[in-house]
Amino acid sequence: xxxxxxxxxxxxxxxxxxxxxxxxxxxxxxxxxxxxxxxxxxxxxxxxxxxxxxxxxxxxxxxxxxxxxxxxxxxxxxxxxxxxxxxxxxxxxxxxxxxxxxxxxxxxxxx
Amino acid sequence: xxxxxxxxxxxxxxxxxxxxxxxxxxxxxxxxxxxxxxxxxxxxxxxxxxxxxxxxxxxxxxxxxxxxxxxxxxxxxxxxxxxxxxxxxxxxxxxxxxxxxxxxxxxxxxxxxxxxxxxxxxxxxxxxxxxxxxxxxxxxxxxxxxxxxxxxxxxxxxxxxxxxxxxxxxxxxxxxxxxxxxxxxxxxxxxxxxxxxxxxxxxxxxxxxxxxxxxxxxxxxxxxxxxxxxxxxxxxxxxxxxxxxxxxxxxxxxxxxxxxxxxxxxxxxxxxxxxxxxxxxxxxxxxxxxxxxxxxxxxxxxxxxxxxxxxxxxxxxxxxxxxxxxxxxxxxxxxxxxxxxxxxxxxxxxxxxxxxxxxxxxxxxxxxxxxxxxxxxxxxxxxxxxxxxxxxxxxxxxxxxxxxxxxxxx
Numbered sequence: 216x217x218x219x220x221x222x223x224x225x226x227x228x229x230x231x232x233x234x235x236x237x238x239x240x241x242x243x244x245x246x247x248x249x250x251x252x253x254x255x256x257x258x259x260x261x262x263x264x265x266x267x268x269x270x271x272x273x274x275x276x277x278x279x280x281x282x283x284x285x286x287x288x289x290x291x292x293x294x295x296x297x298x299x300x301x302x303x304x305x306x307x308x309x310x311x312x313x314x315x316x317x318x319x320x321x322x323x324x325x326x
Numbered sequence: 327x328x329x330x331x332x333x334x335x336x337x338x339x340x341x342x343x344x345x346x347x348x349x350x351x352x353x354x355x356x357x358x359x360x361x362x363x364x365x366x367x368x369x370x371x372x373x374x375x376x377x378x379x380x381x382x383x384x385x386x387x388x389x390x391x392x393x394x395x396x397x398x399x400x401x402x403x404x405x406x407x408x409x410x411x412x413x414x415x416x417x418x419x420x421x422x423x424x425x426x427x428x429x430x431x432x433x434x435x436x437x438x439x440x441x442x443x444x445x446x447x448x449x450x451x452x453x454x455x456x457x458x459x460x461x462x463x464x465x466x467x468x469x470x471x472x473x474x475x476x477x478x479x480x481x482x483x484x485x486x487x488x489x490x491x492x493x494x495x496x497x498x499x500x501x502x503x504x505x506x507x508x509x510x511x512x513x514x515x516x517x518x519x520x521x522x523x524x525x526x527x528x529x530x531x532x533x534x535x536x537x538x539x540x541x542x543x544x545x546x547x548x549x550x551x552x553x554x555x556x557x558x559x560x561x562x563x564x565x566x567x568x569x570x571x572x573x574x575x576x577x578x579x580x581x582x583x584x585x586x587x588x589x590x591x592x593x594x595x596x597x598x599x600x601x602x603x604x605x606x607x608x609x610x611x612x613x614x615x616x617x618x619x620x621x622x623x624x625x626x627x628x629x630x631x632x633x634x635x636x637x638x639x640x641x642x643x644x645x646x647x648x649x650x651x652x653x654x655x656x657x658x659x660x661x662x663x664x665x666x667x668x669x670x671x672x673x674x675x676x677x678x679x680x681x682x683x684x685x686x687x688x689x690x691x692x693x694x695x696x697x698x699x700x701x702x703x704x705x706x707x708x709x710x711x712x713x714x715x716x717x718x719x720x721x722x723x724x725x726x727x728x729x730x731x732x733x734x735x736x
Binding site: 219274 | 360382452458459464466
């Protein structure tokens with residue numbers, strides 16, 4: 216995705232500080248005072264996590280902290296909402312992964 | 327410790343803070359978002375008068391005003407519990423416990439979800455999410471979008487997306503499900519759209535909106551509603567298409583649409599896949615009121631206000647001592663109303679802490695202002711909002727007649 220640098224009413228965005236942060240081991244570019252969700256989308260990343268149980272891919276849904284769909288691990292802190300957290304230089308961000316479900320696997324094997 | 331703690335730094339919270347800080351009260355405002363302004367930040371539309379409503383600028387004005395007063399704004403603070411002990415409120419957050427004799431809950435609204443099969447795919451978002459990404463964060467949400475749900479909020483944000491150069495291919499209805507009710511019925515949707523004023527698609531609906539209030543004419547309009555849709559600034563509104571599934575592998579790739587009759591019934595064999603890389607779901611707004619519930623405030627279900635709302639007086643006080651509410655938590659209306667209500671709440675709190683004639687006079691003016699703003703408003707999210715407000719006034723009257731003893735139960 217790209218950024219909306221020029222806007223007919225809101226004006227242009229210039230002279231914003233750029234820095235890098237890390238998402239799943241990959242170095243990406245972000246701008247100061249933007250959320251992790253915005254920085255990732257600007258880098259073309261929509262999938263923020265995989266559902267703990269089903270493993271289905273998830274992105275941000277509400278973008279204002281209500282739905283909890285965008286939770287990530289940030290600097291080793293789990294369950295941080297990407298839409299409410301300002302990205303910082305060198306921040307280490309990790310997407311959520313599907314959890315092993317031993318009981319479910321056992322049931323499946325015995326079916 | 328501040329003398330008043332405000333939860334939510336949107337139009338209601340900021341205006342409330344300014345009103346009571348002007349009377350010398352020390353205020354702390356907390357908000358979850360990265361910056362103050364609430365949903366004002368994304369709002370951008372032209373009024374019928376030709377004047378622009380630039381929410382970002384409005385928020386800036388309010389924030390600048392708070393800087394001249396004893397107001398401390400703390401962002402990135404999430405509340406997870408609220409309790410009252412003796413004469414004080416204790417508000418538990420990720421940044422510790424805030425203590426205050428008065429609390430103003432101005433948490434705004436949240437969006438109703440309309441679950442459509444495939445809606446958990448990355449690239450599906452609420453219509454409000456696309457507004458924030460576009461106008462606040464200035465990041466494109468995609469190249470080719472479809473909006474599911476036709477209501478006033480959807481049209482306001484469609485306009486904002488178009489302004490920012492974001493391509494919306496079409497606006498369609500959600501397919502009928504136990505959760506989508508009126509939103510899936512073209513006749514009901516058309517009824518709502520006639521209330522959308524200048525935001526209504528096409529001159530026919532705008533100028534003909536009075537005519538469209540007549541049931542038989544509306545039915546006829548629907549019968550002859552163009553198959554390709556009615557253009558809204560280039561984007562077709564397709565009242566006779568319903569989204570039955572969002573499809574994609576790992577992310578949105580398209581939406582399966584079907585033709586529906588004027589009652590929303592799917593005409594079988596008409597399903598077709600339309601390409602898209604993002605989808606916005608517009609289910610409308612409801613008051614975000616959990617905190618008032620946690621605090622023990624009694625509620626009333628008033629559909630004309632948007633759902634379950636904490637019981638409150640015209641002065642924005644609740645039956646719970648020291649707890650006030652303002653803005654969309656009390657009913658779904660515009661940011662301008664939220665500002666006017668915030669001022670009422672701020673002055674009512676100032677009155678409660680240091681009653682005097684001057685504040686009372688300002689309070690009466692502020693109450694009048696709320697009515698004025700409502701009457702002048704060119705659009706209403708809920709057409710019957712005034713009825714909803716009256717219903718709450720009656721509930722409050724009953725509530726205050728119940729006497730103190732009974733109220734202690736809460």
